Amino acid sequence: MLPQFVQSESVNTGEELHTKGRSLNFVHSIRNGVAHVVTAEDVYEGYRIPAGSVVIPNQWAMLHDETLYPNPSTFSPERFLDAEGRIDPTVKDPAQIAFGFVRRICPGRYLALSSLYMTIASVLATFNIEKAVDADGLPITPSGEYMPSGVVISPLPFKVSIKPRSAATKAAIQDQQNV
Numbered sequence: 001m002l003p004q005f006v007q008s009e010s011v012n013t014g015e016e017l018h019t020k021g022r023s024l025n026f027v028h029s030i031r032n033g034v035a036h037v038v039t040a041e042d043v044y045e046g047y048r049i050p051a052g053s054v055v056i057p058n059q060w061a062m063l064h065d066e067t068l069y070p071n072p073s074t075f076s077p078e079r080f081l082d083a084e085g086r087i088d089p090t091v092k093d094p095a096q097i098a099f100g101f102v103r104r105i106c107p108g109r110y111l112a113l114s115s116l117y118m119t120i121a122s123v124l125a126t127f128n129i130e131k132a133v134d135a136d137g138l139p140i141t142p143s144g145e146y147m148p149s150g151v152v153i154s155p156l157p158f159k160v161s162i163k164p165r166s167a168a169t170k171a172a173i174q175d176q177q178n179v
C-alpha cells in the first residue's frame with residue numbers, strides 16, 4: 001500500500017510535484033532524547049552526576065559524531081556497508097542511538113523501522129525523486145538548513161521534483177486513489 005501523502009499529493013497532476021516540504025514528514029528529526037532522572041550518584045568520564053540530576057541525551061550530537069559517521073550531513077547510505085555491500089558491523093547502527101537507551105528504550109522501534117522500510121521502499125519503487133529546477137532549468141539544491149529550534153525539527157522548506165517512475169506506477173497510484 002502506498003503512503004497517504006504520496007497518493008494525495010502527486011497523482012492529481014500526474015506530472016511534477018513541487019512541494020515546500022510540507023508533505024515530506026519523513027525528514028523530521030529528533031534533536032534531543034527524553035529526560036531521565038538519575039536515581040543513584042554516578043561518575044561518567046570524570047563528571048560526578050548527583051542522584052536526582054536530570055539527564056537529557058543529545059542524540060543529534062551522537063548521530064552527527066564525526067568519529068562514528070565522517071561527514072555526517074552527507075547523504076551516504078553506503079557508509080553502512082562493507083566492501084561486499086553487506087551491513088558493516090563496525091559502523092554503529094544509528095537505531096542504537098535514535099530510539100533511546102536501556103530500560104526505557106522505545107518499545108515501538110520495530111514497528112517504526114518496519115513501517116519506515118515499507119514506506120521508503122514503496123516511494124522509491126513508485127517515484128523518481130530529484131532536485132526541482134528553476135525557471136532556467138537549473139537544479140535547485142536544498143540549503144540543508146534545519147529549523148533553528150525545537151525538540152523535533154525539520155529542514156527549512158525546499159522544492160523537490162517527485163514524478164511517477166512510469167505509466168504503470170502512475171496508473172497504480174490513480175487506482176489507489178479511486179478505492
Ligand code: HEM
Pocket residue numbers: 030033034098099100101103104105106107108109111112113
Ligand atoms: C522513528 C520513529 C520513532 C522514534 C525515533 C522513537 C524514539 C523514541 C525515543 C528516543 C524514546 C525515549 C527513550 C528513552 O526514554 O530513552 C521513545 C519512547 C517511547 N516510544 Fe518511540 N520512537 C519512534 C516510534 C514509536 C512508535 C511507532 C511507538 C508505538 C507504536 C513508540 C512508542 C514509544 C513509547 C511507548 C515510549 C516510552 C517508553 C518508556 O518510557 O518506557 N515509538 N521513542
